[in-house]
Amino acid sequence: MRPQEAARIRIRPRPILALVAANLRRLSRDKVGLFFMVIMPFVNIVFVGMALGGGAVGAAKLPVGVVADGSDPVSAAVLKELRAHPDLAITTVATKQDLQSGVREGSLAAGLVIPAGSTRLELVMTQMNGSGMAARSAVDVAVGRVAAVLEATRAVEAAGATPAQAAARVREAQAGSGRVAVVGSGTPGATPRGFAYTAPANLLLFTFINSMAVAAALAESRRLGMLQRAITAPVRRRSVLAGEALSRFVVAVAQSLLIMVVSSLVFGVSWGDPLGVAAVVGSFSLVATGAAILVGTLVRSPAQAPAIGPPLGIVLGMLGGCLWPRESAGDFLNSIGYLFPHAWGMDALLALTKPGTGLGTVLPEVAVLSGMAAALLGLSLFLFNRRTRTFT
Amino acid sequence: MTATLACTGLSKRFGDVLAVQDVGFAIAPGEAYGLLGPNGAGKTTTISMLVGLLKPATGNVTVCGTDLAAEPLAAKAKIGYVPQEIALYPELTGRENLRFFGRLFGLPRRELAARIDEVLDLVGLSDRADGKLGTYSGGMKRRINIGAALLHRPEVLILDEPTVGVDPQSRKAILDGVERLVADGMALLYTSHYMEEVERVCDRVGIIDHGRIVAEGTRHELVAMVGSADTIELMLDGDVDGAFDKLQALEGVVEAVRTGTGSVRLLAEGGRYVLPAIITAVDGRATVTAVEVIEPDLEATFLHLTGSKLRD
Structure with a gap:
């Protein structure tokens, strides 16, 4: 305890x-906060996802609808192959419109239109979720097998064999490829349904809401005098600001990672290009961090933060399509949504689930989110710095 | 010898209010200095400038010769500051709170663990170290609050009202601990609303009022300022003006001051013996409804210099 010993202490701030570390430990002791971070997002993903038709994702068989106009041999052969496929559950649908509707709502992973007397089949899918892609792959295999049989039969008959002889020959050598064309026909304006939609939606929603909620901890630190006391240590003021900002950023990123990992493993959600997803989630987490510090700085008491932040997060989530698909809202509301980060985040995350997309595809959205983050962080840190300078 | 903590010409203005003006004092190693003043006198503003929370408008602060403005990190590393409020995280345990402050002060991990144990022992909370702070009594929180300022072995400890709201047992533990630190050579700046604490702990006292140091010295020096006269506080009912004239002329009364509509303060040699004469002097003009005789002590000096009691 002798002060003379102080000289021997190496000060390494x-x-x-x-x-x-202190802020994360505090958060880990907050049972209500943890419930909203760890449990609530998945409750939302499951229930809303099932309501939007995502309950079948991850089931043993993929539901595929088929419109078969005739009972010709080709249609019958394709249907037989599809029904024999172990990964597909085939449902006969009356019209192409019904098929598109089923795919759009998520009750069908994909659909196939088999016109009478034609070898030109039409595949209906959104291509925006993992189940759709898996269904397409399975349909391709089944149709390919029928095409191969047709082509082989035609070749043997051309060589002078009778139909019976041709059939026997083909059965001997069921190989080769056919000219049966499979053309994709995406549902117009379709967005993913089920978990493929609710997982990114709830990632954005809860990352923002929970950042808003932890703003209360910042206000509490101020009320307790912890920030003031930290500044009396051999610590630069900007280090205290950085520590508080980084704490909120880590929480936002952790929330995002948790939702991504669990939704991938449990619900089979495919997020797309990792680099692109990292850029979107990182920039959105910075926006949430800036908003959290701003709220934590402006509120007068810790009780005000949860009263303001989460409702604000829900409203922005509504406008950004995090609570329901944006096409359910009108153009006016959707336009307003683009004033806030959630809409940009949703656009980017949904785009990344499409095959062939990557960071380059979502650069405009990432740029907008980064701009919002810079503005919010700049303003919030300026105000936070000013407030800590007036401690008395 | 270089003072451990020294300040000269400190001033601070908030808008139109000059909160602190030209405050200066120095504390030697192993010396305990008490800063006394009524609420709003400028104590907390002065301390805020000493610990680097507020930038003074004028004046400077040095800690062991290191200028706080020029080398803030080096100067602050030598200060242990215990704020008036309990500035600790209630969600964390006592040990975790200490670890947080130790890391803020840059203590290496291994040394920090040992220092935390030492400090917990010093504040008498080794057995409760791993309980959440929210479950501590007010006194225990106060003790951890002080412990957090001792981890880095500061040269000077600044205690701002460290015993507010604590039970007698914790107060005793705090004062005993503070006395041991001073005996070990640590400089101490102490503010309190409890005069007996200041008289017990502090070697010298500065009395601050309206932002200025109005008197400074040892207890004996300060008490001598008001001489050996007792202070007599009277509450009168009736012809107070007439009674006041009589009291002013009374033999043995050194000074008489009207302190309110019906209140009078007298400075009188041997106050208890003058009391019957005082009663007689006002008799017929006014009735004495209350009387208090305050013998010369620091409280009386404080009252004399600031016109108010410390706990007003």
Whole structure:
């Protein structure tokens, strides 16, 4: 305890990590906060996802609808192959419109239109979720087998064999490829349904809402005098600001990662290009961090933060399509949604689930989110800095 | 010898209010200095400038010769500051709170663990170290609050009202601990609303009022300022003006001051013996409804210099 010993102590300020560790530990003790971070997002994903038709994703068989106009041999052969496929559950649908509707709503992973007397089949799918892609693959295999049989039979008959002889020969050598064309026909304006939609929607919704909620911890630190006391340590003021900001950012990223990992493993959600997803989630987490510090700085008491932040997060989530598909809202509301980060985040995350997309596809959205993050972080840190300068 | 903590010409203005003006004092190693003043006198503003929370408009602060403005990190590393409020995380345990502050002060991990144990022992909370702070009594929180300022072995400990709202047992533990630290050579700046604490702990006292140090010295020096006269506080009912004239002329009364509509303060040699004469002097003009004789002590000096009691 002798002060003379102080000279021997090597002062190595680690304030940023100390603040992050303390804030995360505080959060880990907050049972209500943890419920909203760990449980609530998945409750939302499951129930809303099932309501939107995602309950079948991850089931043993993929539901595929078929419109078969005739009973010609080709239609019969294709249907037989599809029904024999172990991964598909085939449902006969009356019209192409019904088929598109089923795919759009998510009750069908994909659909196939088999016109009478034609070898030109039409595949209906959204191509925006994993189940759709899996269904397409299975349909391709089944149709390919029929095409191969047709082509082989035609070749043997051309060589002078009778139909019976040709059939026997083909059965001997069921190989080769056919000219049966499979053309894709995406449902117009379709967005993913089921978990493929609710997982990214709830990622954005809960990352933002929970960031808003942890703003209360910042206000509480101020009320307790912890920030003031931290500044009396051999610590630069900007280190304290950075520590508080990083704490909120880590929470936002952790929330996002949790939703991504669990939704991938449990619900089979495919998020797309990792680099693109990282850019979107990172920039959105920065937006949430800026908003959290802003709210935490502006509120007068810790009780005000949860009263303001989460409702704000829900409203922005509504406008951004996180609570329901945006095509359910009108153009006016959707236009307003683009004033806020959620709509940009949703666009980017949904785009990344399409095959062949990557960071380049979502650069405009990432740029907008980064701009919003810069503005919010700049403003919030300026106000936070000003407030900590007036401690008395 | 270089003072451990020294300030000169400190001033701070908030809008039109000059909260602190030209405050200066120095504390030597192993010296305990008490800063006394009524609410709003400028104590907390002065301390805020000493610990680097507020930038003074004028004046400077040095800690062991290191200028706080020029080398803030080096100067602050030598200060242990215990704020008036309990600035700790209630969700964390006592040990975790101490670890947080130790890391803020840059203590290496291994040394920090040992220092935390030492400090917990010093504040008498080793057995409750792993309980959440929210479950502690007010006194226990106060003790951890002080412990957090001791982890880095500061040269000077600044305690701002450290015993507010604590039970007698915790108060005793805090004061005993503070006395041991001072005996070990640590400089101490102490503010309190409890005069007996200041008289017990502090070697010298500065009395601050309206932002200025109005008197400074040892207890004996300060008490001597008001001489050996007792202070007599009277509450009168009736012809107070007439009674006041009589009291002013009374033999043995050194000074008489009207402090309110019906209140009078007298400074009188041997106050208890003058009391019957005082009663007689006002008799017929006014009735004495209350009387208090305050013998010369720090409280009386404070009252004399600031016109108010410390706990007003």
